Amino acid sequence: MARIATTQRVAVSTAAAWLCGFLIFFPILWMVLASFKTELEAFAIPPSFLFFHWTLENYATVQERSDYLHHALNSIIIAGGSTLIALLIAIPAAWSMAFSPTKRTKDILLWMLSTKMMPPVGVLVPIYLIYKNVGLLDSRIGLIFILCLGNLPIVIWMLFTYFKEIPRDILEAARMDGATVGRELVYVLTPMAIPGLASTLLLNLILAWNEAFWTLNLSTSEAAPLTVFIASYSSPEGLFWAKLSAASTLAIAPILVLGWFSQKQLVRGLTFGAVK
Amino acid sequence: MGQITLQGVQKAFGPVHIIKGADLDIADGSFVVFVGPSGCGKTTLLRLIAGLEDVTDGRILIDGKNVVAVPPAKRGLSMVFQSYALYPHMSVRGNIGFGLKMAGLAKDEINRKVEAAAATLNLTPYLERKPRELSGGQRQRVAIGRAIVREPKAFLFDEPLSNLDAALRVQMRIEVTRLQKQLGTTAIYVTHDQVEAMTMADKIVVLNGGKIEQYGSPLDLYEKPANLFVAGFIGSPKMNFVTGESALQRGAFTIGVRPEHLKIERDGAGGWPGTIAVAEHLGSDTFLYVDAGQLGMLTARYIGELSLHAGDRVSLVPEPARIHRFNESGNAIRG
Numbered sequence: 001m002a003r004i005a006t007t008q009r010v011a012v013s014t015a016a017a018w019l020c021g022f023l024i025f026f027p028i029l030w031m032v033l034a035s036f037k038t039e040l041e042a043f044a045i046p047p048s049f050l051f052f053h054w055t056l057e058n059y060a061t062v063q064e065r066s067d068y069l070h071h072a073l074n075s076i077i078i079a080g081g082s083t084l085i086a087l088l089i090a091i092p093a094a095w096s097m098a099f100s101p102t103k104r105t106k107d108i109l110l111w112m113l114s115t116k117m118m119p120p121v122g123v124l125v126p127i128y129l130i131y132k133n134v135g136l137l138d139s140r141i142g143l144i145f146i147l148c149l150g151n152l153p154i155v156i157w158m159l160f161t162y163f164k165e166i167p168r169d170i171l172e173a174a175r176m177d178g179a180t181v182g183r184e185l186v187y188v189l190t191p192m193a194i195p196g197l198a199s200t201l202l203l204n205l206i207l208a209w210n211e212a213f214w215t216l217n218l219s220t221s222e223a224a225p226l227t228v229f230i231a232s233y234s235s236p237e238g239l240f241w242a243k244l245s246a247a248s249t250l251a252i253a254p255i256l257v258l259g260w261f262s263q264k265q266l267v268r269g270l271t272f273g274a275v276k
Numbered sequence: 277m278g279q280i281t282l283q284g285v286q287k288a289f290g291p292v293h294i295i296k297g298a299d300l301d302i303a304d305g306s307f308v309v310f311v312g313p314s315g316c317g318k319t320t321l322l323r324l325i326a327g328l329e330d331v332t333d334g335r336i337l338i339d340g341k342n343v344v345a346v347p348p349a350k351r352g353l354s355m356v357f358q359s360y361a362l363y364p365h366m367s368v369r370g371n372i373g374f375g376l377k378m379a380g381l382a383k384d385e386i387n388r389k390v391e392a393a394a395a396t397l398n399l400t401p402y403l404e405r406k407p408r409e410l411s412g413g414q415r416q417r418v419a420i421g422r423a424i425v426r427e428p429k430a431f432l433f434d435e436p437l438s439n440l441d442a443a444l445r446v447q448m449r450i451e452v453t454r455l456q457k458q459l460g461t462t463a464i465y466v467t468h469d470q471v472e473a474m475t476m477a478d479k480i481v482v483l484n485g486g487k488i489e490q491y492g493s494p495l496d497l498y499e500k501p502a503n504l505f506v507a508g509f510i511g512s513p514k515m516n517f518v519t520g521e522s523a524l525q526r527g528a529f530t531i532g533v534r535p536e537h538l539k540i541e542r543d544g545a546g547g548w549p550g551t552i553a554v555a556e557h558l559g560s561d562t563f564l565y566v567d568a569g570q571l572g573m574l575t576a577r578y579i580g581e582l583s584l585h586a587g588d589r590v591s592l593v594p595e596p597a598r599i600h601r602f603n604e605s606g607n608a609i610r611g
Contacts, residue, residue, distance in 0.1 A: 169361035172328050177375035177422070178349035187374070191365040 028252075035059070035245035042241035058246035066229055068250055075225035075251075077140050078215070079208035082147035083201060086155045089148075091197075094159035095189065099171060109160065112153040120150070120213050131218060140223045143215055147208045155204055162196030163189070202262050209255045226251035277339045278429035278462035279304045280325065285334035287320055294320045296486040297334070302430075302464065302479075307456050310466045311473040312483035312509070318466045319434055321483070325464065326432050327351050338429060349378070354423035355432040358439065360415045362407040362422075368394070369403045372421045379426075393425040396455070413444050420452070430462035437472065449476060470510055474498070482506050504606040507532045513563065513575045515600070520570070522548070528601035528609055535577035537598035540564065540590055547593035548574065552586050566590060 033049070034042045041052045062068065097105045127146070128137075136142030166189065174188045190197070212227040219228060230251050233244040280302040287295040294317045302308050310318040323329045325336060327348035335342045343351050354375070362371050373390045381389075394400045397417045407415055416436060423431050433452070437445045453476050456463045467473055473480050474494045482489040482497065482505070490502040494510075501507035507515050515532045523531045541547060550568035562582040566574045576592050584590060601609040 167359060167361065169357045169359045170363060172348075173355070173357060173361040173422075174363070174374070175328070175348050176326060176353070176355045177426075178378035179374075180349075183378060188363060192363075 031245045035249045039242045058242045062246045071226045071229040078143045081144040083204045085148045090155040098163035138219045138222045146214045158200045281337040283335040286332045288332045305460045306478045307463045309473040309477035310481045316483040317486040352429040354428040356419045356436045358435040360419040375426045393421045433465040516574045529604040530602040532600040533594040535575040537595045538576040539593040547591040549591045
């Protein structure tokens with residue numbers, strides 16, 4: 001029997017959805033609000049929700065104390081660079097696994113995924129030492145490299161599932177039409193895979209932007225991205241809630257805007273394979 | 277020119293032998309249909325000729341040149357896929373012209389050839405549309421257009437009509453046949469539908485279990501089936517097979533009589549007596565399914581209307597000249 005959507009039921013589920021959405025969004029909202037409070041008001045109990053003394057002084061202090069633009073630029077270079085390199089490696093890798101699989105393809109895919117199950121801290125010391133010896137500590141190249149390696153399994157998996165959905169017949173038709181492997185990739189496969197490539201790119205960009213473990217441990221100032229910028233406000237001298245909030249708001253702003261405008265692609269990317 | 281010869285072609289996927297040695301001579305300009313039940317290897321054989329699969333053993337000659345090591349694009353063949361396999365992001369013009377573009381032809385020439393092909397297939401008004409904006413029949417025509425525009429040595433069709441509805445299938449069947457005759461290009465056509473095979477082919481290859489059972493013209497296969505498999509596969513409704521006393525009397529292990537070669541006698545004396553289980557009245561034909569006791573169920577066909585019904589007793593008399601005889605191993609006994 002089909003469920004009857006009564007007005008009452010619709011109202012209840014709508015309210016529940018809004019409540020869930022609000023609960024998830026609340027910490028972000030609270031952070032944004034706190035960034036406009038004075039340090040004193042920021043941890044006042046009971047907290048004031050909207051009726052406090054609005055100020056921009058935190059933003060000014062944050063920009064004065066540590067250069068936001070410098071960190072933001074690093075974040076852009078590191079997230080963008082690692083994503084691009086990951087895609088360049090992952091497209092041919094996923095292509096070959098999707099279209100000319102061997103007996104070992106499944107094993108390789110699982111092995112790639114298994115590297116994501118290992119806690120990164122397990123290899124922190126060796127990687128730190130290697131980076132120190134080859135002089136990659138606190139360098140953008142070093143961070144691009146490590147983030148690229150870290151996200152590669154996810155990128156390959158995502159692309160693999162997208163490529164798998166492309167009918168084999170079409171590629172064979174291209175082959176019969178005289179396309180070489182390279183031209184097949186350029187003229188047929190890539191245009192058909194663009195929606196998939198776009199959502200993979202976006203998701204990976206966000207993952208790389210948010211990555212904190214490696215960026216915090218392998219950079220200090222020169223190559224430090226926004227994660228380091230935020231972390232610097234949780235210092236031994238104490239927590240500065242308002243300034244920390246201002247720094248965090250600044251750090252997530254670009255990716256929030258990007259995410260807002262690409263919601264459709266992101267949802268498709270995250271639920272790919274789940275629904276047709 | 278498009279003469280294709282297979283010499284001892286074999287294909288195995290791991291330990292599984294799909295094609296167990298195929299020898300075949302396809303004359304230039306002929307329309308050859310590969311037919312057989314699913315899993316018989318007909319599509320694999322076509323893909324071997326196309327070069328989409330590598331042969332395990334044997335030679336494939338196109339115009340006398342062994343092509344087993346030649347990539348698909350260089351074999352000069354074009355293929356129409358069951359799923360049409362159109363490029364979804366390209367217009368009809370882009371789809372038809374893709375092969376020419378890959379061959380490096382000039383834009384003007386591509387346009388001229390694409391438009392000529394589109395005109396042949398009544399696709400001119402749709403040239404700028406994307407495949408998703410076309411009906412099934414139109415998509416099929418685009419796939420065919422893509423094949424003919426390259427002026428290949430041969431067309432390879434892989435069950436191209438199986439996604440169309442029955443009426444359109446008949447219409448496309450005629451169109452494809454006419455087009456092939458008009459172009460005079462060799463065509464190899466894979467189908468599991470024996471009606472398509474009988475109506476379209478100059479010659480039919482009947483495949484079963486990875487072996488070629490018989491290669492001949494449609495009427496050859498109908499009149500002189502080489503063995504029980506071909507006898508049972510070609511012709512609709514199926515040939516009746518009878519073993520035992522009636523077969524031994526005629527010096528065979530099994531005898532076969534087609535439903536249209538059984539004379540229906542109303543009084544139930546002589547021949548093979550039985551009771552009608554089901555009678556199908558189509559107006560043009562009458563099909564009787566007769567329970568003939570020990571002989572099993574026999575099918576008889578009468579051209580025109582015959583007012584007999586379930587439960588009536590009849591006798592079926594085979595036309596002596598139309599009885600097919602088979603030995604114990606299922607092969608036809610000639611003479």
